[in-house]
Amino acid sequence: MGLFKKKKRVTDDDNYDRKEIIRTLSGTFGEKLTEKELSKRAKLWELADHTTNSIKLSKLSNSPYVEVRESVACNCHTPVDILIFLLGDKSCEVREAAVSNPNTPLNAIENLCDDESELVRDAVIWRKNEA
Numbered sequence: 001m002g003l004f005k006k007k008k009r010v011t012d013d014d015n016y017d018r019k020e021i022i023r024t025l026s027g028t029f030g031e032k033l034t035e036k037e038l039s040k041r042a043k044l045w046e047l048a049d050h051t052t053n054s055i056k057l058s059k060l061s062n063s064p065y066v067e068v069r070e071s072v073a074c075n076c077h078t079p080v081d082i083l084i085f086l087l088g089d090k091s092c093e094v095r096e097a098a099v100s101n102p103n104t105p106l107n108a109i110e111n112l113c114d115d116e117s118e119l120v121r122d123a124v125i126w127r128k129n130e131a
Contacts, residue, residue: 018042022067044068052077066091073097084108092117099123106131 019042026033033041048060048071061072061082072078073086074097086098087108096119099109112124
């Protein structure tokens with residue numbers, strides 16, 4: 001886990017409690033998490049939001065946690081090959097985030113015009129209109 005160690009920092013635009021969000025959502029779905037698991041997920045989520053390191057982003061793109069993969073898909077530093085990989089994610093939220101990332105090539109999102117998720121289909125339309 002040494003790869004994911006980082007200095008503690010607070011940014012002006014990052015004032016939400018990831019741990020509490022995870023706790024609330026997991027409770028809604030009946031998932032019981034330990035404090036250790038909550039902390040781990042929250043730290044990985046924060047790292048996915050803030051890292052600029054492509055190696056870390058690549059590793060985080062394979063996280064079992066949807067909030068982490070979604071943040072990787074939103075991150076403006078995520079390499080194109082990782083964004084393309086995330087277009088095939090099982091979670092529609094992750095696919096939508098990857099489609100919405102301006103670094104994802106337009107030709108890579110073409111096959112998502114018929115995605116099962118309206119959220120993803122709407123993101124494809126939005127990206128095409130922005131081009």
